[in-house]
Amino acid sequence: MTNRRVVGLRERLLRAGVTVAYLAPQDVNDPSYFDDHVDAAVRAFQQERGLIVDGLVGPETDRGLNEAQYALGDRSLYLDEDRPLRGDDVAGLQHNLSRLGFYYGHLNGIFTRGTHHAVLELQQSLGVAATGVVDRETIAALARINKNITSSKAFSLRDYHRLERATSALRGRSVVLVPSRAAGQQPPASAAPDFAERSDEVTTDVAVLAFGLLQEIGAEPAIVAPDRTLRDRRGDDVRCVPSVHDAIGGRPDSVVVSLHCDWNDSPAATGLASYYWGEQDHSEVYSPIGERAAGLVLKEMVARTGALDLGSHARQWELLRTHDAPTVWLDLGYLSSATDRAALADPEHRSHLAEAVVFGLQRMFLLAEDDVPTGTMRLDDVAEFNGR
Secondary structure (H helix, E strand, C coil): CECHHHHHHHHHHHHCCCCCCCCCHHHCCCCCECCHHHHHHHHHHHHHHCCCCCCCCCHHHHHHHHHCCCCCCCCCECCCCCCCCECHHHHHHHHHHHHCCCCCCCCCCECCHHHHHHHHHHHHHHCCCCCCCECHHHHHHHHHHHCCCCCCCHHHHHHHHHHHHCCCCCCCCEEEEECHHHHCCCCCCCCCCCHHHHHHHHHHHHHHHHHHHHHHCCCEEEEECCCCCCECCCCCECCEECCHHHHHCCCCCCEEEEEEEECCCCCCCCCEEEEEEECCCCCCECCHHHHHHHHHHHHHHHHHHCCCEEEEEEECCHHHHHCCCCEEEEEEEECCCHHHHHHHCCHHHHHHHHHHHHHHHHHHCCCHHHCCCCCCCCHHHHHHHCCC
């Protein structure tokens, strides 16, 4: 492919720190050509960021490249609630603030109000003007004490604190279910033309089934379905909200479950997988609740459906790190597989998937002595834990 935008892509990859031979525009005869070196650079960037490694500059990769253009100190940082600043420089600031004990939120690279308040506290502590703006003076003051900062996992303390405070009940807990269309899932490049439609139909049905089970035990579920009216199999309306933010509403007990189908060039690809927010090399887990939920729900899905277990994985995907609540991404199967496609069309299989979501979440909050073997929990057990 030849395009003038490829020249800009080469420069963006270089600024993002990717080092691949013959990537720089001045090192090749035709810098507008998307050659093997550019492809390797894109894949290296995706691998480093925990993105899907496909060599395509889709929305997630493009967003990641935009965020990677800034290092801490390249620009002033400040709160803009209409168009929040995003980037690696914001993530670096949050990381330093968390190590100093000023910031306990997610390291999502988004300058939110929580980041603003942490900056104000930092400035007051450093004796610089408490403006909330991270300018050269603030950066210089931070650099003077940076050598004394020791590593910590302060950014995940809030999740650990939530687990410590949690009761064994799902009753009254906010659970947000996000079908694939509402999650903004981009179809894989090789997917069938009707992939998005079929994925949305499957994941919406599983979400509605899980909604019914959660509501029955006294939880407070919601399905993200902008401009849609959804009904359960009895014809009753389910609670739909336009966005995850509207569903969470500042509640610290919320859990977000995002439901997806997958596609692979090989029709032999089959199985179930789950994802949570963390580094792909497992060096850091940014959401302990997300990690625990992803593992338990996956185990329940595998036990109840007999599908292949493809594992639970840490990723830096936008959806996993954006929301101010633990978030789990569940892949329910491959629509490119005849086996998975047939299973996902089966109402009983979908019911098992919905049960797995509910039972996995319930097990997450149980004390060790109250837990039960994977695949053996029943709705009566959940009702008992929740006093129903």
